[in-house]
Amino acid sequence: MDEEQVLRRRAKAGYVEVHPTDSALVVFYEVEAEIIAEHGGSILADRTLCQKQIRVPALTPKTDVAALAQRILSKCKYIMPSQLGEVEQLLAFLQQRNRASGHNVQAAERAESKRQMLVQAADKEQARLADIDDYIEMLYDDTKSKIRGTALILQLVRSPENLAELTHNETMLGALARVMREDGLKSPQLTTNIVSIFFFFSSYSEFHPVVSHFKIGATCVKIVEQEMERYTMWQRAIDKRRRKLEKGELTEQEQLLYVALHLLLNLAEDTQTEIKMVRKGLVPQLVTLLDRMNYEFLTLVVTFLKKLSVFEENTAVMIEHDIVTKLAKFVPHECEPLQTTSLRLLLNLSCKPELRKRMIDVGLLPRLSQLLDEPEVQLGLLVTLLYNLSLDEDTLPLFGATETIPSVMRLILTSEAEYVEVEPVALAINLAKSYRNAKIMCEGSGLKLLLKRGLRVRDPVLLKLVRTLCQHEQTKELLLDFIDPLGKEIQACHQDADMLVELVGILAQLDIENFNFEALVTEYDLIPLMRDILQPGVAEDDLVLEVVILVGTILSDPACAPLVAQSGLVEIFIELLKQKQEDDEIVLQIVFVWNKLLFYTSTRRVVLQHSRAVSYLLDLMHDTNDVIRKVVAGALDIVAECDEHWAAEIRIKQFQFHNGIWLDMVLGEPDQNALDDVDLYEQEHEHDDDFEARRHGLRLDDEGT
Known part of the structure; x- marks a missing residue:
C-alpha cells in the first residue's frame, strides 16, 4: 500500500528593490514546495522565485516615510522586520525621484493607469483556489457569468504561487482558449479578462509552452487586427459626423490592446514565435498605434518596435510607414519612460543611413542637443545616438548650429572620472573632422584644456581628439605652444604604444611652413626613438604608420634631410616595404619619404645607392592605386634626371608596359572600359619579380588618407 504523502509550502523572504518606472517597490521572495512522506523525509522539493509589487502612488514630499515603511512591513509577510531600514531608504529614494520629475500627480496617475491596463476590476468576492471548478463551470454559462468567472480566475493568477498548479488544469485553460476564440468579439471586457489571465502566465518563460499550446499568440494577433479595424471604422464614422467617440470606448480598447501586445512581447522571447507574428503583419500595426495618446500604452508599443527593429526586414517595413516622423514627437517628452x-528605438534605427537622414530632415538634431543638459536623460544613450548621426559627413556642419558642441565639451572637461567616458569623446572626434566644429571646440582655452588633461592622466582617447582637431590647416598653429610638453611626453611614454600613436600623430600634423623641425628632432632625440619603433616586428602597424608619416613631415625642413639619411632609416624602410607590401597606407608614406629624400641633393645619393629602393619604385610604377602611382611617378622623374642607368631602365619598363597594352588591344580586343588608366594598370603583370604580384592594391581616396 502506498504511504501517505503531505504537500507543504514555505515562503522565504528575499530582497526589496525600487520599481524602475512606477511609484512602487518590488519584493522578491522564494516559494519552496516539498512533498513530505509518512516517515518524515522529503521526497521532492521545488523552489520558485516570485515577486510582489507594492504600489505607493500617493507618495509625495509630505509623506512620512518612516510610518509608511512600518505600514508596509505590517501588510507584507515577505519582508523581514530587520529590513525596515532598507525599506525606509528605498521609499526615500522613490520620494526623491518623484520630486525630481516635477510631475508627482501625473506620475501617480500614469502608474495607476498602467495597473488598470493589466488587470480588470473583478467582483468584490474573494477568489479561492479550492473553488476553481465552480469558476470553470461559469465559462459554460451566459456572457455575464463568463465575465464573472474569468475575473475570479484572474484574481488567482495574479498570485505567482498559484500559476504552477493552474498550468496543470487543462480543462480551465482549454475552456478559456475556447471562450476567447468564440466569444471574443461579443464582450471586450470578457476578452480583456482572458488575455490578462494568459498574460500572467506569459510573464514566466517556463509557462510559454502552455500559452503556445493553446495558440493564444495567434489569437492575440487576430485581436489586435480586429481592434485596429474597429478603430478605423470609428474614425470614418467620426469623419462623417455619424457618431462621437466616447472616452470609455477608447480606454476599454487600449486596455485590451495593452495586455494583448504585452503578452505577444513576452512570447517574442522566442525568435521563431516573433517571426510568425511579423509574418501576420504586426509591424505596420504597431507603427500605426504610435498615433495613440496614452503614455503607458505608447511606451509598450515603442518597446515592442525596439525589439523588432534589430531585424533588417522589420526596419524596412518601419521605413515604409515613416516611423521616424511618428517617433519625433516623443523627443523630448514629459513622460520619461x-x-x-x-531614444533606444531611434538608436537602433540610426544604424541605417537613410533613417539618419530622415532624422535630420524632421528636425531631431536640435531636439536631441537640448536634451544633453537635462538632468534625468540617459547621457550614454543620447550621446551614442548623436554619434551615429555624426557618421555622415554632410551632417557634421549642422552640429555647429546646435548646442551639441558646448555640451559635449562640458561633459569632457568637467568629468570627475580619471578617464573620460568614451562616448562623448568619440562624438567629439567625429565632430572635429569639420573645420567649423573644430574652430568652436578650440575657441578660448578649449584645445589647451583638452591637451593638458590628456597629458596629465595619459588618456590616449583625449589625445586622439586633439590630433583630429589639429588636422585642419587653420588649427595646426595652435599646437606651437605645446611642443615642449609633447616632446617630453613622447620620451616618457616610449613603452606605452597607445599614447605613442597619438603623440607621434599630433607631431606629424606640424607640417607648418618655416617650422624648425631640426630643433625638435635634436632636442627630444626623436631619430633613435623612430628607428627603434620601425625595426621589423617591434610595433603595431598603426604606430609604424604614424612614425613614417612623422619622418615625411620633418623632411619638410631641409636641415633634417641629412639627419634622416645618416640615421639608417632608408635601409629600414626597404625592409619595411618588403614586409608591409599589402598595406597601401604604409607603402604610400614610405614612397613619399623616398620622394622627399630624392628631392634634396644632399640625400639623393643615399637612395640611389640602394638598388632595391629604386627597383621597388619600378615595381610600383603601375600600381593599381592612383595615389601611389602619382607619388612614384614624381620620384622616378627625379631618378631619371639624375642617373642615366636608371633612366634607361625606366624607359624599358614603360615601353614594356605600353607595348603589352597595345598587344592586348590588337589580339584580345579588350572592352573600351579597359582604356581607363586604372583598368589598364590592373592588366599589367609583367614585373621582374613577384613583389607587386603579392600586393592587393587597395584603393585610397584622393588625399591618400
Whole structure:
C-alpha cells in the first residue's frame, strides 16, 4: 500500500528593490514546495522565485516615510522586520525621484493607469483556489457569468504561487482558449479578462509552452487586427459626423490592446514565435498605434518596435510607414519612460543611413542637443545616438548650429572620472573632422584644456581628439605652444604604444611652413626613438604608420634631410616595404619619404645607392592605386634626371608596359572600359619579380588618407 504523502509550502523572504518606472517597490521572495512522506523525509522539493509589487502612488514630499515603511512591513509577510531600514531608504529614494520629475500627480496617475491596463476590476468576492471548478463551470454559462468567472480566475493568477498548479488544469485553460476564440468579439471586457489571465502566465518563460499550446499568440494577433479595424471604422464614422467617440470606448480598447501586445512581447522571447507574428503583419500595426495618446500604452508599443527593429526586414517595413516622423514627437517628452524608450528605438534605427537622414530632415538634431543638459536623460544613450548621426559627413556642419558642441565639451572637461567616458569623446572626434566644429571646440582655452588633461592622466582617447582637431590647416598653429610638453611626453611614454600613436600623430600634423623641425628632432632625440619603433616586428602597424608619416613631415625642413639619411632609416624602410607590401597606407608614406629624400641633393645619393629602393619604385610604377602611382611617378622623374642607368631602365619598363597594352588591344580586343588608366594598370603583370604580384592594391581616396 502506498504511504501517505503531505504537500507543504514555505515562503522565504528575499530582497526589496525600487520599481524602475512606477511609484512602487518590488519584493522578491522564494516559494519552496516539498512533498513530505509518512516517515518524515522529503521526497521532492521545488523552489520558485516570485515577486510582489507594492504600489505607493500617493507618495509625495509630505509623506512620512518612516510610518509608511512600518505600514508596509505590517501588510507584507515577505519582508523581514530587520529590513525596515532598507525599506525606509528605498521609499526615500522613490520620494526623491518623484520630486525630481516635477510631475508627482501625473506620475501617480500614469502608474495607476498602467495597473488598470493589466488587470480588470473583478467582483468584490474573494477568489479561492479550492473553488476553481465552480469558476470553470461559469465559462459554460451566459456572457455575464463568463465575465464573472474569468475575473475570479484572474484574481488567482495574479498570485505567482498559484500559476504552477493552474498550468496543470487543462480543462480551465482549454475552456478559456475556447471562450476567447468564440466569444471574443461579443464582450471586450470578457476578452480583456482572458488575455490578462494568459498574460500572467506569459510573464514566466517556463509557462510559454502552455500559452503556445493553446495558440493564444495567434489569437492575440487576430485581436489586435480586429481592434485596429474597429478603430478605423470609428474614425470614418467620426469623419462623417455619424457618431462621437466616447472616452470609455477608447480606454476599454487600449486596455485590451495593452495586455494583448504585452503578452505577444513576452512570447517574442522566442525568435521563431516573433517571426510568425511579423509574418501576420504586426509591424505596420504597431507603427500605426504610435498615433495613440496614452503614455503607458505608447511606451509598450515603442518597446515592442525596439525589439523588432534589430531585424533588417522589420526596419524596412518601419521605413515604409515613416516611423521616424511618428517617433519625433516623443523627443523630448514629459513622460520619461516613453522618451527613453523612443531614444533606444531611434538608436537602433540610426544604424541605417537613410533613417539618419530622415532624422535630420524632421528636425531631431536640435531636439536631441537640448536634451544633453537635462538632468534625468540617459547621457550614454543620447550621446551614442548623436554619434551615429555624426557618421555622415554632410551632417557634421549642422552640429555647429546646435548646442551639441558646448555640451559635449562640458561633459569632457568637467568629468570627475580619471578617464573620460568614451562616448562623448568619440562624438567629439567625429565632430572635429569639420573645420567649423573644430574652430568652436578650440575657441578660448578649449584645445589647451583638452591637451593638458590628456597629458596629465595619459588618456590616449583625449589625445586622439586633439590630433583630429589639429588636422585642419587653420588649427595646426595652435599646437606651437605645446611642443615642449609633447616632446617630453613622447620620451616618457616610449613603452606605452597607445599614447605613442597619438603623440607621434599630433607631431606629424606640424607640417607648418618655416617650422624648425631640426630643433625638435635634436632636442627630444626623436631619430633613435623612430628607428627603434620601425625595426621589423617591434610595433603595431598603426604606430609604424604614424612614425613614417612623422619622418615625411620633418623632411619638410631641409636641415633634417641629412639627419634622416645618416640615421639608417632608408635601409629600414626597404625592409619595411618588403614586409608591409599589402598595406597601401604604409607603402604610400614610405614612397613619399623616398620622394622627399630624392628631392634634396644632399640625400639623393643615399637612395640611389640602394638598388632595391629604386627597383621597388619600378615595381610600383603601375600600381593599381592612383595615389601611389602619382607619388612614384614624381620620384622616378627625379631618378631619371639624375642617373642615366636608371633612366634607361625606366624607359624599358614603360615601353614594356605600353607595348603589352597595345598587344592586348590588337589580339584580345579588350572592352573600351579597359582604356581607363586604372583598368589598364590592373592588366599589367609583367614585373621582374613577384613583389607587386603579392600586393592587393587597395584603393585610397584622393588625399591618400
